[in-house]
Amino acid sequence: RAKDGGRGRVEVYDDDLRRVLAAHAAVEDGLRRALARDELVLHYQPVTDLLTGRVGSVEALVRWQRPGEGLVPPGVFIPVAETSDLICDLGRWALRTSLAQLRAFDAAGGPGAGLKVAVNISGRHLRSPHLVEDVRSALEASGTAPHRLALEITETVMVEDDAAWARLEELRAIGVQIAIDDFGTGYTSFGQLARVPVDVLKIDRSFVDSEDPRTVELVRLVVGAARSFGLRVVAEGVEQVSQVHALQAVGCDTAQGYYFSRPVAADRLPTAVDGCHTRYDATCRFEPTG
Numbered sequence: 001r002a003k004d005g006g007r008g009r010v011e012v013y014d015d016d017l018r019r020v021l022a023a024h025a026a027v028e029d030g031l032r033r034a035l036a037r038d039e040l041v042l043h044y045q046p047v048t049d050l051l052t053g054r055v056g057s058v059e060a061l062v063r064w065q066r067p068g069e070g071l072v073p074p075g076v077f078i079p080v081a082e083t084s085d086l087i088c089d090l091g092r093w094a095l096r097t098s099l100a101q102l103r104a105f106d107a108a109g110g111p112g113a114g115l116k117v118a119v120n121i122s123g124r125h126l127r128s129p130h131l132v133e134d135v136r137s138a139l140e141a142s143g144t145a146p147h148r149l150a151l152e153i154t155e156t157v158m159v160e161d162d163a164a165w166a167r168l169e170e171l172r173a174i175g176v177q178i179a180i181d182d183f184g185t186g187y188t189s190f191g192q193l194a195r196v197p198v199d200v201l202k203i204d205r206s207f208v209d210s211e212d213p214r215t216v217e218l219v220r221l222v223v224g225a226a227r228s229f230g231l232r233v234v235a236e237g238v239e240q241v242s243q244v245h246a247l248q249a250v251g252c253d254t255a256q257g258y259y260f261s262r263p264v265a266a267d268r269l270p271t272a273v274d275g276c277h278t279r280y281d282a283t284c285r286f287e288p289t290g
């Protein structure tokens with residue numbers, strides 16, 4: 001902290017900045033090539049109904065099979081992709097790939113047949129004028145009924161944006177479901193919840209994982225509000241059976257998390273779905289009283 005160190009510190013900062021920018025550029029270049037070379041892969045995580053134990057849908061989650069680096073998680077490259085229109089290319093790819101996969105699950109029969117799929121869509125893609133056409137053409141290319149597709153949009157980008165809301169309405173009119181992802185981490189008020197053009201509310205893991213009784217009360221309130229506004233609720237990040245029971249007690253419809261299944265590659269999905277049924281029957285079966 002010497003006085004003459006000021007200039008030096010600025011240069012160090014410049015160096016750091018240069019490193020960060022270079023790393024960013026490397027990920028962006030790599031990702032662009034990854035899309036072209038088919039190095040991206042979707043894993044699927046089942047969503048289990050808490051009343052019946054049925055798995056009705058899966059969430060598609062992207063991973064990057066980077067040669068020599070194994071499976072890179074989305075937290076590393078999605079934020080980079082979101083700084084340019086690359087995220088829209090990725091969104092288009094995820095839509096097409098997951099819908100093609102649904103058809104393959106259907107054709108194979110068994111526990112993967114008839115599922116719905118939820119695809120994560122970035123706020124940037126929602127704000128672009130291409131989203132509706134991208135969704136339409138992906139549905140057409142695969143011949144999938146629109147009601148089997150849900151788009152997950154994080155709560156933080158669900159702020160009131162007339163063009164974006166109109167786009168969501170247009171998609172809902174086609175029959176596509178819209179979900180608010182990571183609910184509870186953003187700024188949606190109960191008032192907005194009554195008006196947002198969505199069908200599903202996904203409660204963020206941070207609320208599911210808390211043992212604080214006030215958080216449990218909050219989840220109860222959110223489930224109650226969602227219900228009265230006609231929204232279905234998914235609890236994210238359920239890792240323990242005690243959480244399943246707490247969610248059943250507050251009337252939450254469905255749950256997703258490591259307790260039932262981690263996200264798995266497509267070829268392992270049927271086994272994962274069977275595993276969810278088994279876990280549910282063994283430990284979560286809901287016994288209505290009275």
Ligand code: C2E
Nearest residue numbers: 061062073074078094120121122237238239256257258263
């Ligand atoms: P998200 O949409 O909220 O997805 C849920 C994340 O929670 C996934 O992380 C999933 O693997 C993880 N998770 C599920 N169950 C549990 C659990 O019981 N415990 C814990 N600790 N974690 C659990 P993942 O796959 O690393 O994805 C992270 C985020 O990256 C996603 O959060 C989503 O925002 C984004 N993302 C993933 N795929 C895509 C994509 O195709 N497009 C876009 N735009 N974003 C994506």
Ligand code: MG
Nearest residue numbers: 059120152181
């Ligand atoms: Mg999601």
Ligand code: MG
Nearest residue numbers: 181182202236
């Ligand atoms: Mg989420």
Ligand code: MG
Nearest residue numbers: 181182204205
């Ligand atoms: Mg999340």
